[in-house]
Amino acid sequence: MTLEKQLIEKRYYEKYYPNEERNHPVEVLGKAYMEEQKNDMYDLSYIRFAQGEVYFHSQDFEAAIFKWENINNELEPWAKKNIGDSYYELGLLSAAEDIYTAIHSDSNTLSVEVSLQLFSLYLEQSKMEDAYSAIKRALELDPDYPNVTEIARAFYEEQEDWINAIELAVRESIRTESLEWFVILEEYVDKGFTKVMNPHYFFNVLMTVYAVDRARFKTITISLWESYRTESFYLEWVKTVNNIFLNSNWDSVEADDELSMQFSTTYFELMNGELLVDKLKEVIPNLVSNWLTTSKLHNALIPSAGILAWSEVFPSTIDSSVVVKAENILFKAEAQKGNVDELVAFVELILHWAESNGVKLGNNVSLLVQQLLDRKRNHLFVAGSVKSGKSSFIHSVLTENTIEANAFDSDSQEEGDTNNFDDSSSEEEAIEDSWVEYNVSSTILSDNYCSFIDTPGLSGNEKEQREFFEYVPLSDGLLYVLDASTIAKEVERDNLLKLKQFVKDIPVHFILNKMDTVARVEDADKLVEVTEARVQEIFPSANVFPYSSEQAVSIQQKDLSQFVRSNYSFHNFVSEENRVAKLLYLIRKVIIDLKTKRVEKENGLIDSIQLNEDILVRLKGFQNKLDDIEKEKTSDIKDSYHSVKVEIKKKLEKGIPTLLKESSELVKEDSNFKQIHTELNEKMNEKIQTYLQKEVIPELCSSLDGWVEVSLENLLQSQQYLNEMSETFNEMFGEEKVKLNCDFKVLDDWRRDINRMANRAGVEKENIMLRLKPAQFLLKSAGKLLGVLPQNKTLLYNQYKKYLENESYEDITASISSKFFVQFDLFENALERDIAAFFNASFNNINRTIEDTKLAVEQQEEELSNMRQNPELYNDPLAVFEVRLLQLEKMRKIGNPSSVYSE
Known part of the structure; x- marks a missing residue:
């Protein structure tokens, strides 16, 4: 055991404790202690x-x-x-920490042990x-130290600290x-723990894995690829994985279907029109x-075509x-016919993009x-x-069954309803500008495995x-209807030459239609012969079938069905190649149309x-x-009312004094002059009340009724003018946007x-003779003083008469x-408010229309500005679609370079 290991495990004492020693280490070390003291030093x-x-x-x-302190x-x-x-074992953690940190x-080993x-x-x-x-210091000191990385990994995982765990694994x-x-x-x-990290972080580790274990490199790379696919870092990942393969010297010997599929999937994900070209070029x-590079030879056609298509649209970028290399592969490869479902998905992608950019291509x-x-x-x-x-x-051909037609207006985005047609001209005109597909259980259609597509009638437009002619190649055959009565017209020949x-x-x-207009059989045969000769000058293989939509339709059905069968040779199952070719043609046409729509939209x-x-x-004018009309009508109506x-x-000013003066007749010589004033x-x-009720109020009501009628006529003229202005503005807008309706309920309220x-009209009793005016006071006093004497009644009678007849009664x-008024x-004071209410809805509508129009102008100006400042927002997706289309076309051109649908 090494010294460091003894120190780590606290077994340094074994140096003094031989294996054969049987006594307790304390006893052994005690003896050694005593022996050491015997030494001079x-x-x-x-x-x-x-x-x-x-x-x-x-x-x-x-x-x-105690021992270690010395x-x-x-x-x-x-x-x-x-x-x-x-101290740690004693639970004195703070003391232990102080010791450790001091x-x-x-010794690297000791430092790691302290850190742990x-x-x-x-x-x-x-x-x-x-x-x-502490754990990071231990890793920095010696990552090879036993269990340090395992301890760190376990700690990070327990804390769910996946960033540090990933960094540890990468290091x-x-x-x-x-x-x-x-x-x-x-x-x-x-x-999924790595998806939050910048993909470039994994560059070095992937290069390491590539050098060490190719199989593991593949699985880790694919795992990372899938984890980033729906994340914001996806584009960065693509850059990273590109650099990895460019720096790994990957060659065709290492071609791998799974890795190739990842590149393929990513290519089509990025080439969906959402990214601008500058980003894609990166x-x-x-x-x-x-x-x-990662594709095996049997899968190399698609990337090769993609390389050539990209280079054609963006030269010198590859x-x-x-x-x-791509050209050589394409030269040797077999043509790929393409997949209808994939092409349809491509068409739908383009159509969805067009719709989201406000471009209408027509249904x-x-x-x-x-x-x-x-x-x-x-x-x-x-x-x-x-x-x-x-x-x-x-x-006429399809009258044996109820006709079901799906109609599409070429200028509309709305699909027509399923219709049942009769022979009326109005219905024929209704679909004259539409593309209509007829799918019915008709003998002619079912026998020939086909449906009729009724195309918009050719006019001078x-x-x-041009739209019709450009869509014709998408058909499986064309049946052109000629009018027997106008076949000689030069315009028909021009149409056929263009076609x-x-x-x-x-x-x-x-079809030579309306043959019923030709009276004689000889003339009919001659017309068919001449017509066939004329059309064969333009279409040498064309045949003509004489037909009448009006006569003997059922008799012609069998011959017409045979005519279709023999001339078109339709089969009960259309080839995949046929559909692919036509879809490619349609995609090319749609992209070309979208390029022109950009200019059309700006204009x-x-x-x-x-x-x-x-x-x-x-509108502002x-x-x-x-506003002037409202003021004018307010003035007219108020003036009329005031009149x-x-x-x-005036009637009152004239009538009331007269009535009161005539009251002198009520005074008699034998009147009781003490009470006469009362x-x-x-x-x-x-x-006065009788006069008001029987003369004044009826005349007033009659006059006001007339005033209401005159006002109604006046306001009706305003409404008529507003209606005319509504029509004018709506014609300018092209929609029913302006509705200048007035509120005639105002007149009902007036009535x-x-x-x-009128029902409440009248006045309270007036104090006419009981006032304190001097004349009345004297008369009243005189009546009380002199009225009791007969000889004085004549005097009072005369005075009262004189007063009543000469009084002005102005007050x-x-x-x-x-x-009374x-x-x-x-009511008069409220007229201005009422007339304002009459016009209020019109004012609100016109104000709202002005604001809506201002907003529309602002939005359109902003959209136009964006289009002019950022043309790439529109042009770049079309360039991407062009690349994908070229890729598909190049894959078909192998062995079939002259296909009309690939042009």
Whole structure:
């Protein structure tokens, strides 16, 4: 046993204790102690150190401490460590810690032992931060020290500190190149503990594993790959794994299907249009190079085609030697036909991207994709000029069953409902601009394993013609309907000449429709002959079938079915190669369309912004106009109402004084002049009430009813004007956005209020003759004093008459008028508010429309700015799709370079 091992295990005392010694170590060491003292130059430290060990093992820790406190030689640091151990055993942890931390020694072994003891002590005290420091110091001092790494690993795992556990595994894997640590690291990866760490951290350890154990390198690499696949570090992982393979001198001898599959999967994950080209350029060139390197020859076609496709779109980004290697593989390889499901997924990826970017391609694309998926049915496009009778031909052919049609408007994103068609022209016109697929249990269709695709009628619209011609190659055959009455028209020949450019490998034949318009059989035969000659000038293999949608349809069915069978040779199962070729053509067309849509969208945004800004100016102008209208109507209606009041007031000012003056007739010579003033006051109030109820109020109500009708007419004119403005703005917006509806309930409220006021109209009794005016006071006094004398009654009679007839009654009239019009005045004061309520909904709508339009302009300007500032957001995904399409096309061109669908 080495000295260090004796010191660690506290067995230094065995130096003084021979194996054959039978006495107790205390006795043996006691004798040695006594013997040492006999020497002239004696040193008892070594024996004391050994005695301390014996006492320690005997659990006499105080005696052990006493012995070790007196060590002054090279064993002193170990003695201090042992003292700390004794305090630890005694439970005096703080004292033990003080002793341990005070030890300074050049002995690496002692330093590690102290660190481990401190680690245990800190764990017992739950001082986790100190425990971390202690175990890390032990690892730094000597990772090869027995059990240090095992203790550290167990501690980290217990604390679920996977970062430190992973770092330990990585360091030890690199340092020891031990399979055990590679396995531990892989376990951490499989459990997902490593996914939070930057992948570059694993570069060195993977390079180490590669050099030591290729099989383990593969499993750890794949595990890491899978763990990062859905994480934010995925792109960094791809960069890291690329560098690993580029630096590992991997060659074709080591080709591995599983690693190749990882590169393949990653390639298609990254090439989905979500990453910009600048980011892809950092990883794809090396990725496809490594993909090719790890691929066995039978799987090398796809990465080789990917390398050439990427190099074609992004020249000089892949090493020329890799490109040459890919070219050689492609030259020698067998063509790969492709997989329909994979291509459909690619199409759907592109369509989803287009939709998320606000680009409309039309549902005809979706319809055609679904057709191409159906390998049990051939698709016969039925074409023809507008008004050629194309749709009526289809309807007449399929009348034996209920027609089920899936209609897709080429300019709409909404799928049409399943329809049952009759022969009405309105329904034919409704689908004239649509792509419609007819799937029915028709004899003609079922006998020929096909469905009819009714295409939009060809007109003079260049854009629509181009769209039709470019989609024709996706058909399995074309049946072109000609109108027997217009076959000689030059426009039909132009259509056929254009069509010829797009139907290189597609059989084209003709229906000569409306033959019922030709009277004589000889003329009909001649027309068919001439027509066939003309179309064969353009389509040499084409045949013509004479047909009438109006007459003897059932008789023609069998011949028509035979015509289709013999000319198109449809089979009950469409080949995979046929569908793949057409899907590739469709993908190419969609990508080309999307490139042009970018410009169209930008121009559309510019036009929309200009339109909305113009509308905004008009809306603001109209907003001011509406304000003026409200003020004008308020003024007119209030003035009209006020005029009614003025007229009634004038009536009162004229009528009341007259009534009161006529009250002089109530005074007689034999009247009781002591009470005359009271009687007159009562009679005068009665006359006033009667006058108000029978003359004033009816006239007022009639005038106000007329005022309501005039106001209604006035407001109706406003509503009519607002309706016209709504239509104008909605035409500009292209949608029902502006609704300037007024609230005519206001007039009902006015009518109700007028009736209520009329019912409550009237005034309380006026104090007409009982006032304290001087004239009345004198008359009243005179009546009381002189009224009892007959000779004085004539005098009083004359005075009262004179007073009543000459009094102006202005104050009485004013008082009555004021009281009478109180509620009518309140009504007048509320008119401005009521008219505002009448226009309120229109104001709210116009204000909301202005705000919505402002927001639309802001959003469109922001979108336009982003498009102009960041064109790569749109262009880069299309470039990526272009690479993937080229890759697919290059895989097909091998042995079939001239395929029209690959152009």
